[in-house]
Amino acid sequence: MKLKKITALLLTCTMAFSMAACGSKKEVATETKGAGSTTGSVELEVVTTFAGNDGNAQNYKASYEAWERETGNTVVDMSATSDDSFKTRVVTDFETGSEPDVLFFFNGADANDFIKAGKVISIEDIRAEYPEYASNMDDGRIPASMVDDKAYAVPVNGYWEAMFVNTEVLDAAGVEVPGADYTWDAFLADCEKIKDAGYTPIAAALGNIPHYWWEFAIFNHTTVEDHLTVPASIEDEIGKGWVAGMEDIKSLYESGYFPDNTLSATDDETFAMFVDGKAAFLIDGSWKVGGIVSACQSDPDDAATLDTDKLANFDVTYVPGSDTRKATDLIGGLSMGYYITKKAWDDPAKREAAVSFVSYMTSDEVVPIFAQHTASALKNAPEVDEEAFNALQIKAMSMMAGCTSLTGAVQDVFNGECRVSTFDGMPEIVTGNVSAADAVQEGLDVYAAQ
Amino acid sequence: MDANIYKNKKPLILFLFPAFVFMAVYLYYPFFKNILDSFMQIKQLGVSGEEFNTPWYTNYVEMIHDQNVWTSLKNTLIMMVVTLVGQVGIALILALMVDNITKGAKLFRTLYFFPIVVSATALGLLFNLIFLYDKGMLNQFLEVLGRKTLIDWKGEHLALFTMMLPVMWQYVGFYFVIIITGLNNIPEELYEAASIDGATKLQRIRYITLPMAHNVLCTCAVLAVTGALKVFDLPWIMFPKGMPLKSTFLTGTYMYYQTMEVKNVDYGAALAVMIVILGVVLSKVVNTIFKEKDY
Numbered sequence: 001m002k003l004k005k006i007t008a009l010l011l012t013c014t015m016a017f018s019m020a021a022c023g024s025k026k027e028v029a030t031e032t033k034g035a036g037s038t039t040g041s042v043e044l045e046v047v048t049t050f051a052g053n054d055g056n057a058q059n060y061k062a063s064y065e066a067w068e069r070e071t072g073n074t075v076v077d078m079s080a081t082s083d084d085s086f087k088t089r090v091v092t093d094f095e096t097g098s099e100p101d102v103l104f105f106f107n108g109a110d111a112n113d114f115i116k117a118g119k120v121i122s123i124e125d126i127r128a129e130y131p132e133y134a135s136n137m138d139d140g141r142i143p144a145s146m147v148d149d150k151a152y153a154v155p156v157n158g159y160w161e162a163m164f165v166n167t168e169v170l171d172a173a174g175v176e177v178p179g180a181d182y183t184w185d186a187f188l189a190d191c192e193k194i195k196d197a198g199y200t201p202i203a204a205a206l207g208n209i210p211h212y213w214w215e216f217a218i219f220n221h222t223t224v225e226d227h228l229t230v231p232a233s234i235e236d237e238i239g240k241g242w243v244a245g246m247e248d249i250k251s252l253y254e255s256g257y258f259p260d261n262t263l264s265a266t267d268d269e270t271f272a273m274f275v276d277g278k279a280a281f282l283i284d285g286s287w288k289v290g291g292i293v294s295a296c297q298s299d300p301d302d303a304a305t306l307d308t309d310k311l312a313n314f315d316v317t318y319v320p321g322s323d324t325r326k327a328t329d330l331i332g333g334l335s336m337g338y339y340i341t342k343k344a345w346d347d348p349a350k351r352e353a354a355v356s357f358v359s360y361m362t363s364d365e366v367v368p369i370f371a372q373h374t375a376s377a378l379k380n381a382p383e384v385d386e387e388a389f390n391a392l393q394i395k396a397m398s399m400m401a402g403c404t405s406l407t408g409a410v411q412d413v414f415n416g417e418c419r420v421s422t423f424d425g426m427p428e429i430v431t432g433n434v435s436a437a438d439a440v441q442e443g444l445d446v447y448a449a450q
Numbered sequence: 451m452d453a454n455i456y457k458n459k460k461p462l463i464l465f466l467f468p469a470f471v472f473m474a475v476y477l478y479y480p481f482f483k484n485i486l487d488s489f490m491q492i493k494q495l496g497v498s499g500e501e502f503n504t505p506w507y508t509n510y511v512e513m514i515h516d517q518n519v520w521t522s523l524k525n526t527l528i529m530m531v532v533t534l535v536g537q538v539g540i541a542l543i544l545a546l547m548v549d550n551i552t553k554g555a556k557l558f559r560t561l562y563f564f565p566i567v568v569s570a571t572a573l574g575l576l577f578n579l580i581f582l583y584d585k586g587m588l589n590q591f592l593e594v595l596g597r598k599t600l601i602d603w604k605g606e607h608l609a610l611f612t613m614m615l616p617v618m619w620q621y622v623g624f625y626f627v628i629i630i631t632g633l634n635n636i637p638e639e640l641y642e643a644a645s646i647d648g649a650t651k652l653q654r655i656r657y658i659t660l661p662m663a664h665n666v667l668c669t670c671a672v673l674a675v676t677g678a679l680k681v682f683d684l685p686w687i688m689f690p691k692g693m694p695l696k697s698t699f700l701t702g703t704y705m706y707y708q709t710m711e712v713k714n715v716d717y718g719a720a721l722a723v724m725i726v727i728l729g730v731v732l733s734k735v736v737n738t739i740f741k742e743k744d745y
Contacts, residue, residue, distance in 0.1 A: 088710070092496030113494065207693045261583040264604040264694040273584060417493065420712050427695045450493065 042073045042353040044344070047090065048104035049082035049336070055290030056157065056370050063369070067360045073353050079104075094119050101344035101354050106336050107143045107153040108412035115147045120339040122150040130355050136364050141377040143334055146413070153337025154362045158375035159286045160332035160406065161212055161319075162399060168313040169280040173197035178317050180402050182327040184220065184248075187320035191257045194280045201257040203279035209267040210249070210426040212283040215331055215409050217245035220322035224329050224405045230414050232448075234441045241324075246422060246429050246436035253430035263427045271295075283319055286332075286374045289392050308391065316396050332406040334377055338362060373397045375406065418447035481726075488720035494713055509720035518692065519721070522699040523728075529614060529681060529700060530732075533674040536618035538667065541625035546655060548626075549633045559630065562623035570620065574687025577616040581688075604689065609698050613685050620684065621677070625670045632666030633659065668740040675736045679729050682706065701725050 050060030057079075064075045078100060080086045087110055093099045094114040103120070105111060114120055123142070126133045134142070134154045142151045165177055173194040178187070191201035204213055219227055221241030231239030252258060259270055259279065271288075273279040275295040282288070294300040296311040321327035338358045344350040360366065367376050373389065373396040386394055411419060421434075421442040428434040489506045490499025503509065513519050541562075548558045565573065580587045581603035589600050603612045636659065644654050660667075682702040691707055692699035699707070705725060709718030 085710075088495045088713075091494060095496040113497075207695070208690075260600070261602045261605060263606070264602055264609065265583060266690075269583065276584075278584070417712050417714055424691055424696075424711070427693075431695065433695070 042349050043076055044073060044102060044350065044353050044357055045076045045078060045100040046102045046104075046357070047093075047100040048077075048079040049086065050104070051079035052081035054081065055287060055372075059369050063361060063366050064357075067357060070360070071353070071356060073357075075357070090114075097343075099341050099343055101341055101347075101350050102357055103339045103341060104156075104336060105153065105339060106412070107145065107155075108335060108408070109146055109415050110412075111145065111152070111339075112147050115145050115152060119342050120152050121342060121345045122152050123154065124150060126340060126345075126355065133355060133359060134362060136379055137362065137377045138379050141334065142337070143408075153339050154358055155334035155337040155377045156362055156367055157371040158332060158334045158377075158406075160330050160374060160400060160403070161215065161283065161285045161409070162316050162330055162396075163319045164274070164282040164284060164288060164292065165315050165317055166274055166277055166280055166282075166313060167315050168277045169194065169199050173199060173280070175280070177315050178320070178327075180318055180326075180328050182318055182320045184320045184322050188255075190280075191252070191255070195256060200259050200273060200279040201281060202252065202259075203270040203274035203282045204258055205262055205265040205267045205270045206249070206253065206258060206430060207263040207427045208265065210423060211411060212285075213249055213252075214245070214422060214426070215411055216283060216319045217248045218242050218410060219245075219329070219331065219407070220248065220320075220325050221245050223324050224407050227407050228410050228413055230410065230447055231444060233444060234437050239440065239444065242440045243437050246440060249426070250430045250432070250436060263431070277313070286396065289316070289373065289396055293390055293392055306390065311391050314392055314395075316392065316399050318399070318402075326404055328402055328404040330403050330406055331409050332375065332403075333408045334375065335408070335412065373400065375400075414443070414447060416450065418443045418450065421446070484719045484722055487716055488723050490716050492715035492719070495710070495715060497715075499716060503716065509717050512717065513720060513724060518696055518699055518704055519724075521692075521697065522701045522704040525610065525699060526679065526701045526728075528610065529617070530675050530678040532614045532618055533621070533678045534671060536614075537621045538625050538629075538670045538674050540618075541622050541629055541670070542663075542667065544622070544626050545629040545633055546659065548630060549659075550651070559627060562626045564623065565620045566624050568620075570683035571687055573616055573620055574684045577612075577684075578688055581612050604694065606694050606697060609689065609694055613689055613698050616688070617681055617684055621674075625674065628670055628673075629663065629666055632663045636662045665742045668742050671740045672733070672736050676729065676733050679725065679732065701728065 046064070048060060050056045054060075060079070061077075064077065067073070068075055080089070087106075090099075090103065090105060091110075091113055094117065099114070099119060111120075123134055127135075137154060139151070142155060143153070144151050163178070167177060170177060170190075173190075174197070175190045175193050178190070194201040204210065206213075218241060221244045222229075222238055226238055229238055231237075231242060233239050234243050253262070259265060259273060262270070270279065271282065271291065274282045275292065284291075292314050293303075293306065293311060296307050296314075297303065298305040298307065318327035318330070321329070338361060340354045340358060344354040364378060364380060364382065367378055368382055370376075371378075371381075373393045386397075389397070411423075421439045422429065425434060425439050425442075429436050429439050487499055488509055489502055491501055491503055492499040544558075544562060548555050551558075583589065583600055583602050583604070586603070588603065589597075592601065602608070640658050640662075641654055644658055649657070680702065681700060685698065685700055686703050686706065689698040689703075691711060692703065701721070702725065705718050705721040708714045708721060712718075
């Protein structure tokens with residue numbers, strides 16, 4: 001019986017020891033952190049979207065490592081690929097008080113919650129203490145928050161959305177590469193020719209990523225001035241434009257211009273069709289330049305393996321225009337930037353390091369590395385050395401040189417649940433299960449309720 | 451004095467307490483909080499609900515009118531039938547065959563059980579490649595056989611079949627192992643006696659194997675039906691957002707879609723409550739139907 005008592009005692013001691021061990025582990029961690037701080041080096045937690053397949057992931061790593069060497073500080077990089085779960089993670093981190101010190105994030109509606117909560121510092125407030133902060137940027141081009149019209153995020157690289165073309169398919173179908181005067185009617189005629197030649201005119205997965213077509217279809221029925229205005233109902237002029245845009249996509253679907261499996265395919269599948277020379281047109285963002293270049297490399301991670309002949313088959317041009325929108329009016333802008341959080345600002349040791357980090361990453365030397373063929377907000381953008389770019393990047397620069405306006409995406413304003421009826425509901429719209437008018441009105445109702 | 455150690459149960463509470471705290475924090479609290487959340491307004495993940503819906507039972511009324519809820523319930527019921535017939539049925543046939551061979555039984559056990567150890571996510575990606583429209587394994591194979599057009603295996607007409615086939619295939623081995631273990635426990639003497647009496651192999655299965663394996667089959671049936679309610683990862687990997695045309699939603703995937711994609715968190719919480727109620731009711735029904743017998 002004594003043995004049982006001893007066993008029970010031993011088990012109790014083991015449990016107590018385990019719990020004590022857990023507690024002491026925490027203390028050790030704290031001590032280590034404290035020791036780090038006393039040496040003068042600051043550990044900065046940074047979250048960006050420069051990760052995974054992002055074209056700037058390597059540039060980002062090289063840049064922050066250079067900053068680390070220069071300052072002796074350390075970056076705890078917690079970057080992740082930009083998608084919905086990333087956005088959710090950032091919002092949740094702010095909610096639970098575990099936000100990073102510096103954040104590279106969207107400056108549209110996605111940032112509203114933490115700006116409203118006062119968890120990031122405006123550029124104006126930072127400049128009150130550090131007058132040189134982001135002074136190399138043209139303030140007029142730094143987007144203001146939708147919450148209080150103040151600028152918070154210092155931008156690095158912009159983005160644009162345009163139409164990529166597979167010239168091999170166009171040649172086979174006897175279609176010219178579209179130019180700056182491309183109209184919707186000319187586009188429909190080209191699609192018909194391409195379809196007759198046995199190719200798929202448009203590479204798009206309507207059941208997965210209808211976003212780009214959604215945006216331009218609406219833009220074709222609004223103007224540069226009112227594109228970012230969310231209509232009150234489908235009865236007003238802009239609302240009618242939205243419905244007409246959805247009807248246009250439905251018409252393209254009914255004409256058989258999308259892939260046969262557009263409702264069940266993923267975006268990756270339709271992109272593969274485009275790259276493999278089975279589809280002619282692809283509307284996507286500036287980030288897709290990197291994707292197409294990677295697809296032309298035998299080793300996607302090694303630029304030296306680029307097949308230049310294959311890359312020569314791709315071009316980027318303007319999305320067909322309409323009466324209200326010129327083909328050269330594109331979607332784009334500076335939608336992301338570096339925020340400094342209040343948490344870092346209130347920490348005397350981190351404040352200096354955070355300002356130093358953002359200043360370094362948005363300097364005249366670093367920004368061009370990230371911006372490449374996209375826009376930036378630099379006051380004095382350096383001359384571009386074309387030799388540093390591949391053929392598609394140069395074509396993209398040439399296309400952007402002819403761009404007459406860059407307008408933000410209305411889906412960045414009209415985000416969240418209100419988009420569901422026309423984004424996830426796009427298959428229902430194009431198949432006629434739900435009318436375009438009903439789907440748009442449903443989304444507007446949700447938007448109004450928000 | 452020595453016998454008191456059996457009567458004194460206090461030390462047991464000490465040891466049970468950590469597990470109870472763990473369950474309370476990570477299961478019971480979220481469970482009851484979820485019920486409360488289903489009545490609140492929550493339109494963002496990670497954000498607490500601050501006010502109740504008006505009226506507070508809005509989500510439950512919406513659920514009745516939501517066509518996708520009915521689609522997901524229908525698909526989940528089909529999934530139950532598929533798991534019962536497809537998984538347990540095929541597992542039984544395989545087990546009966548393997549039970550009748552003397553050599554290689556262990557090899558077949560391993561082969562059939564293998565899919566269980568592969569993660570559902572990996573299997574989803576694997577089957578995505580098999581059913582891929584352009585250059586997918588199946589379509590390439592059919593092309594070799596002379597078919598001129600591609601089949602959209604994930605299209606509206608074949609989506610449910612394409613979704614349920616891998617799920618069925620994945621768990622056949624699980625039930626196979628349970629059933630064959632049950633078959634191994636049937637005394638050999640019964641078969642010998644039946645053989646002497648002139649019973650054929652089919653008669654031995656009908657009159658000895660199946661009655662003797664009744665309880666094992668009942669256990670498998672209960673596991674299959676309740677398991678069908680929890681199927682999530684493989685269908686979600688293959689058919690995200692209920693693609694195509696929201697026709698492949700299961701109760702679990704629809705709840706995830708509403709919560710994580712649409713960010714209608716309170717409605718997702720209400721769907722979770724529905725799944726729990728459905729699970730409890732169905733488990734009760736299945737337990738009643740497939741009641742184990744005492745021999």
